[in-house]
Amino acid sequence: MLDLICADLHLKEKDQFGSLINFQGERVDKRTLYKIFRFKQIIKKYKPNRTFICGDLFDSPKPPEWIRATFFNEIAPLTDLYILTGNHDAKGKYPIGTSESLMKLKNITVVPCNNIITISPNPYILCGYTRDYIGLIKKLKELDTKGIVLGHGDHQKEFAELPLTFLFGHTHSHFVKGNFHSIGSLFKDSWAEENEKCGFYLCEDNKLAWVENPDLKLLTLTEPVEPPEGYHAIRYKLNMKANDLKSIDTEKLSSSHKKVFLDIDIQEEKVMKFVDVKDTIRTFLKEQGLTQEQFDFGKQLLRG
Secondary structure, X not given: OEEEEEOOOOEOOOOOOOOEEOOOOOEEOHHHHHHHHHHXXXXXXXXXXXXXXXXXXXXXXXXXXXXXXXXXXXXXXXXXXXXXXXXXXXXXXXOOOHHHHHXXXXXXXXXXXXXXXXXXXXXXXXXXXXXXXHHHHHHHHHXXXXXXXXXXXXXXXXXXXXXXXEEEEOOOOOEEEOOEEEOOOOOOOOHHHOOOOOEEEEEEOOXXXXXXXXXXXXXXXXXXXXXXXXXXXXXXXXXXXXXXXXXXXXXHHHHOOOOEEEEEEEOOOOOOOOOOHHHHHXXXXXXXXXXHHHHHHHHHHHHO
Protein backbone atom coordinates (compact mmCIF):
# COMPACT_ATOMS: atom_id res chain seq x y z
CA MET A 1 0.00 0.00 0.00
CA LEU A 2 1.35 3.41 -1.01
CA ASP A 3 0.57 6.54 1.01
CA LEU A 4 1.22 10.16 0.14
CA ILE A 5 1.78 12.57 3.04
CA CYS A 6 1.82 16.34 2.55
CA ALA A 7 0.92 19.57 4.35
CA ASP A 8 0.19 23.27 4.09
CA LEU A 9 -1.49 23.70 0.72
CA HIS A 10 -3.12 26.92 1.96
CA LEU A 11 -5.84 27.09 -0.66
CA LYS A 12 -7.21 30.63 -0.50
CA GLU A 13 -9.10 33.25 -2.43
CA LYS A 14 -6.37 35.88 -2.58
CA ASP A 15 -2.71 35.06 -3.16
CA GLN A 16 0.17 37.49 -3.32
CA PHE A 17 1.47 35.85 -6.50
CA GLY A 18 -1.52 36.72 -8.66
CA SER A 19 -5.29 36.62 -9.14
CA LEU A 20 -7.93 36.96 -11.85
CA ILE A 21 -11.67 37.61 -12.21
CA ASN A 22 -14.06 34.85 -13.28
CA PHE A 23 -17.15 35.16 -15.52
CA GLN A 24 -19.34 36.08 -12.54
CA GLY A 25 -17.09 39.05 -11.75
CA GLU A 26 -15.75 37.36 -8.61
CA ARG A 27 -12.10 37.41 -7.60
CA VAL A 28 -10.61 34.00 -8.36
CA ASP A 29 -7.07 33.06 -7.58
CA LYS A 30 -5.22 31.35 -10.40
CA ARG A 31 -2.45 30.36 -7.98
CA THR A 32 -4.97 28.34 -5.95
CA LEU A 33 -6.30 26.71 -9.12
CA TYR A 34 -2.73 25.86 -10.09
CA LYS A 35 -2.14 24.27 -6.66
CA ILE A 36 -5.23 22.06 -7.00
CA PHE A 37 -4.44 20.84 -10.49
CA ARG A 38 -0.73 20.36 -9.75
CA PHE A 39 -1.74 18.29 -6.69
CA LYS A 40 -3.99 16.27 -8.99
CA GLN A 41 -1.03 15.62 -11.30
CA ILE A 42 1.07 14.36 -8.39
CA ILE A 43 -1.67 11.97 -7.21
CA LYS A 44 -2.30 10.66 -10.73
CA LYS A 45 1.44 10.07 -11.17
CA TYR A 46 2.06 8.14 -7.93
CA LYS A 47 -1.44 6.66 -7.49
CA PRO A 48 -1.44 6.55 -3.66
CA ASN A 49 -4.09 4.44 -1.98
CA ARG A 50 -4.34 7.04 0.76
CA THR A 51 -3.42 10.70 0.92
CA PHE A 52 -2.81 12.46 4.24
CA ILE A 53 -2.88 16.25 4.46
CA CYS A 54 -1.22 17.32 7.70
CA GLY A 55 -2.94 20.61 8.36
CA ASP A 56 -3.72 23.90 6.61
CA LEU A 57 -5.35 22.44 3.53
CA PHE A 58 -7.33 25.67 3.49
CA ASP A 59 -6.05 29.04 4.59
CA SER A 60 -9.08 29.83 6.73
CA PRO A 61 -11.82 28.01 8.67
CA LYS A 62 -14.41 29.04 6.06
CA PRO A 63 -12.85 28.74 2.60
CA PRO A 64 -14.95 29.95 -0.35
CA GLU A 65 -17.26 27.29 -1.76
CA TRP A 66 -15.68 27.40 -5.21
CA ILE A 67 -12.32 26.42 -3.71
CA ARG A 68 -13.80 23.56 -1.69
CA ALA A 69 -15.89 22.32 -4.62
CA THR A 70 -12.96 22.42 -7.04
CA PHE A 71 -10.60 20.66 -4.64
CA PHE A 72 -12.91 17.82 -3.62
CA ASN A 73 -14.30 17.36 -7.12
CA GLU A 74 -10.80 16.96 -8.59
CA ILE A 75 -9.01 15.09 -5.78
CA ALA A 76 -11.53 12.93 -3.90
CA PRO A 77 -12.25 10.52 -6.82
CA LEU A 78 -8.54 9.65 -7.04
CA THR A 79 -7.59 8.68 -3.49
CA ASP A 80 -8.87 8.20 0.06
CA LEU A 81 -8.35 11.51 1.87
CA TYR A 82 -7.36 11.99 5.50
CA ILE A 83 -7.46 15.67 6.45
CA LEU A 84 -5.90 16.83 9.71
CA THR A 85 -6.80 20.25 11.03
CA GLY A 86 -4.07 22.87 11.16
CA ASN A 87 -3.88 26.21 12.90
CA HIS A 88 -5.32 28.04 9.88
CA ASP A 89 -8.36 25.85 9.35
CA ALA A 90 -8.76 24.77 12.97
CA LYS A 91 -12.01 26.50 13.86
CA GLY A 92 -14.13 25.17 11.02
CA LYS A 93 -16.03 21.89 10.84
CA TYR A 94 -15.05 21.24 7.23
CA PRO A 95 -15.34 19.31 5.03
CA ILE A 96 -19.05 18.96 5.77
CA GLY A 97 -20.22 21.59 3.30
CA THR A 98 -22.38 22.12 0.25
CA SER A 99 -19.87 20.78 -2.25
CA GLU A 100 -19.19 17.57 -0.31
CA SER A 101 -22.90 16.95 0.31
CA LEU A 102 -23.74 17.28 -3.37
CA MET A 103 -20.88 14.98 -4.34
CA LYS A 104 -21.86 12.44 -1.62
CA LEU A 105 -18.22 11.82 -0.81
CA LYS A 106 -17.57 8.85 1.46
CA ASN A 107 -13.78 8.58 1.34
CA ILE A 108 -12.88 11.60 3.47
CA THR A 109 -11.80 11.39 7.10
CA VAL A 110 -11.32 14.58 9.09
CA VAL A 111 -9.35 14.74 12.33
CA PRO A 112 -10.54 17.77 14.38
CA CYS A 113 -8.42 19.79 16.81
CA ASN A 114 -7.19 17.99 19.93
CA ASN A 115 -8.32 14.62 18.56
CA ILE A 116 -6.26 11.48 17.96
CA ILE A 117 -7.24 8.49 15.84
CA THR A 118 -5.22 5.40 14.93
CA ILE A 119 -5.55 3.61 11.61
CA SER A 120 -3.88 0.55 10.10
CA PRO A 121 -1.83 -0.68 8.38
CA ASN A 122 1.48 0.91 9.40
CA PRO A 123 -0.14 2.06 11.84
CA TYR A 124 -0.66 5.78 11.60
CA ILE A 125 -1.54 7.94 14.58
CA LEU A 126 -3.39 11.00 13.28
CA CYS A 127 -3.41 14.10 15.48
CA GLY A 128 -5.54 17.18 14.96
CA TYR A 129 -3.92 20.52 15.68
CA THR A 130 -3.10 21.19 19.33
CA ARG A 131 -0.92 23.50 21.37
CA ASP A 132 -1.02 21.16 24.34
CA TYR A 133 2.15 19.23 23.55
CA ILE A 134 2.44 17.91 27.11
CA GLY A 135 -1.05 16.40 26.80
CA LEU A 136 -0.25 15.06 23.33
CA ILE A 137 2.92 13.33 24.52
CA LYS A 138 1.03 11.84 27.46
CA LYS A 139 -1.65 10.41 25.15
CA LEU A 140 0.97 8.98 22.81
CA LYS A 141 2.69 7.23 25.73
CA GLU A 142 -0.66 5.77 26.82
CA LEU A 143 -1.21 4.29 23.35
CA ASP A 144 1.94 2.21 23.85
CA THR A 145 2.34 1.51 20.16
CA LYS A 146 4.92 2.01 17.43
CA GLY A 147 4.16 3.72 14.18
CA ILE A 148 4.10 7.06 12.40
CA VAL A 149 2.53 10.12 14.02
CA LEU A 150 1.05 12.62 11.59
CA GLY A 151 0.23 16.09 12.90
CA HIS A 152 0.58 19.83 12.59
CA GLY A 153 2.92 21.76 14.86
CA ASP A 154 6.48 22.46 15.93
CA HIS A 155 9.33 20.13 16.82
CA GLN A 156 9.42 19.16 20.51
CA LYS A 157 12.55 17.68 22.08
CA GLU A 158 10.37 15.28 24.11
CA PHE A 159 9.39 13.52 20.86
CA ALA A 160 12.86 11.93 20.83
CA GLU A 161 11.94 9.93 23.95
CA LEU A 162 9.14 8.08 22.14
CA PRO A 163 9.61 5.03 19.85
CA LEU A 164 7.67 6.83 17.12
CA THR A 165 8.33 8.63 13.86
CA PHE A 166 6.80 12.11 13.62
CA LEU A 167 5.76 13.75 10.35
CA PHE A 168 4.41 17.24 10.95
CA GLY A 169 3.23 20.14 8.86
CA HIS A 170 3.21 23.81 9.92
CA THR A 171 6.73 25.23 9.54
CA HIS A 172 6.77 25.38 5.69
CA SER A 173 10.37 24.20 5.87
CA HIS A 174 11.59 20.66 5.25
CA PHE A 175 14.07 19.25 7.77
CA VAL A 176 14.72 16.14 9.83
CA LYS A 177 15.77 16.09 13.50
CA GLY A 178 16.16 12.55 14.77
CA ASN A 179 12.73 10.94 14.65
CA PHE A 180 11.00 14.22 13.73
CA HIS A 181 10.33 15.12 10.09
CA SER A 182 9.07 18.55 9.16
CA ILE A 183 7.28 17.84 5.90
CA GLY A 184 7.53 21.35 4.51
CA SER A 185 4.83 22.98 2.43
CA LEU A 186 3.72 21.46 -0.86
CA PHE A 187 3.79 24.92 -2.48
CA LYS A 188 5.46 28.22 -1.66
CA ASP A 189 3.02 30.42 0.18
CA SER A 190 5.01 33.64 0.71
CA TRP A 191 8.26 35.42 -0.05
CA ALA A 192 9.63 34.12 3.27
CA GLU A 193 9.87 30.71 1.57
CA GLU A 194 11.99 32.03 -1.29
CA ASN A 195 14.86 29.63 -0.55
CA GLU A 196 12.84 26.71 0.80
CA LYS A 197 12.26 23.46 -1.09
CA CYS A 198 8.70 22.21 -1.42
CA GLY A 199 7.72 18.57 -1.34
CA PHE A 200 5.90 15.61 0.17
CA TYR A 201 6.52 12.13 1.57
CA LEU A 202 5.74 8.76 0.08
CA CYS A 203 5.41 5.84 2.48
CA GLU A 204 5.39 2.19 1.41
CA ASP A 205 6.04 -0.75 3.72
CA ASN A 206 6.99 1.72 6.49
CA LYS A 207 9.73 3.19 4.30
CA LEU A 208 9.67 6.96 3.97
CA ALA A 209 10.93 8.93 0.98
CA TRP A 210 10.74 12.70 0.64
CA VAL A 211 10.01 13.89 -2.90
CA GLU A 212 10.66 17.45 -4.03
CA ASN A 213 7.84 19.30 -5.79
CA PRO A 214 9.45 22.03 -7.92
CA ASP A 215 7.45 25.22 -7.42
CA LEU A 216 7.96 28.94 -7.93
CA LYS A 217 11.48 30.25 -8.40
CA LEU A 218 11.54 33.52 -6.49
CA LEU A 219 14.24 36.17 -6.24
CA THR A 220 14.58 39.28 -4.09
CA LEU A 221 16.76 42.14 -5.32
CA THR A 222 17.84 45.03 -3.11
CA GLU A 223 19.06 47.23 -5.98
CA PRO A 224 17.06 48.49 -8.99
CA VAL A 225 19.05 46.43 -11.49
CA GLU A 226 17.98 44.45 -14.54
CA PRO A 227 16.48 41.13 -13.31
CA PRO A 228 18.10 37.85 -14.37
CA GLU A 229 16.24 35.23 -16.40
CA GLY A 230 14.81 31.99 -15.07
CA TYR A 231 12.61 33.27 -12.22
CA HIS A 232 8.83 33.19 -11.98
CA ALA A 233 8.64 36.31 -9.85
CA ILE A 234 11.02 39.09 -8.86
CA ARG A 235 10.70 41.28 -5.78
CA TYR A 236 12.53 44.58 -5.52
CA LYS A 237 12.94 45.29 -1.81
CA LEU A 238 14.38 48.79 -1.82
CA ASN A 239 15.29 51.04 1.09
CA MET A 240 15.86 54.53 -0.28
CA LYS A 241 15.55 58.24 0.31
CA ALA A 242 12.55 59.93 -1.24
CA ASN A 243 14.67 62.01 -3.62
CA ASP A 244 16.50 58.91 -4.87
CA LEU A 245 13.23 57.38 -6.05
CA LYS A 246 13.01 59.97 -8.81
CA SER A 247 15.86 58.26 -10.62
CA ILE A 248 14.09 54.87 -10.71
CA ASP A 249 11.86 54.02 -13.66
CA THR A 250 9.37 51.74 -11.87
CA GLU A 251 7.39 51.20 -15.08
CA LYS A 252 10.51 49.88 -16.80
CA LEU A 253 11.23 47.53 -13.88
CA SER A 254 7.67 46.23 -13.94
CA SER A 255 7.66 45.68 -17.70
CA SER A 256 11.04 43.92 -17.76
CA HIS A 257 9.68 40.69 -16.25
CA LYS A 258 6.44 38.67 -16.19
CA LYS A 259 5.78 39.23 -12.51
CA VAL A 260 7.45 42.02 -10.56
CA PHE A 261 6.63 43.19 -7.04
CA LEU A 262 7.88 46.50 -5.65
CA ASP A 263 8.45 46.74 -1.91
CA ILE A 264 9.88 50.19 -1.19
CA ASP A 265 10.69 51.61 2.24
CA ILE A 266 11.28 55.36 2.39
CA GLN A 267 14.16 56.28 4.66
CA GLU A 268 13.44 58.89 7.28
CA GLU A 269 15.65 61.93 6.77
CA LYS A 270 16.89 63.94 9.70
CA VAL A 271 15.52 67.45 9.95
CA MET A 272 17.39 69.98 12.07
CA LYS A 273 15.14 71.72 14.56
CA PHE A 274 16.24 75.26 15.48
CA VAL A 275 14.94 75.33 19.01
CA ASP A 276 17.67 77.57 20.39
CA VAL A 277 19.72 79.81 18.07
CA LYS A 278 22.66 79.88 20.48
CA ASP A 279 22.76 76.08 20.72
CA THR A 280 22.60 75.87 16.93
CA ILE A 281 25.55 78.32 16.57
CA ARG A 282 27.62 76.40 19.13
CA THR A 283 26.97 73.13 17.30
CA PHE A 284 27.92 74.73 13.98
CA LEU A 285 31.18 76.13 15.36
CA LYS A 286 32.10 72.76 16.87
CA GLU A 287 31.44 70.94 13.61
CA GLN A 288 33.48 73.48 11.63
CA GLY A 289 36.31 73.72 14.17
CA LEU A 290 35.86 77.49 14.65
CA THR A 291 36.09 79.64 17.76
CA GLN A 292 33.52 82.23 18.80
CA GLU A 293 36.05 84.99 18.02
CA GLN A 294 36.52 83.71 14.46
CA PHE A 295 32.77 83.57 14.02
CA ASP A 296 32.32 87.15 15.28
CA PHE A 297 35.15 88.36 13.03
CA GLY A 298 33.41 86.73 10.05
CA LYS A 299 30.17 88.51 10.87
CA GLN A 300 32.00 91.88 10.98
CA LEU A 301 33.51 91.26 7.52
CA LEU A 302 30.10 90.44 6.07
CA ARG A 303 28.64 93.63 7.53
CA GLY A 304 31.42 95.64 5.86
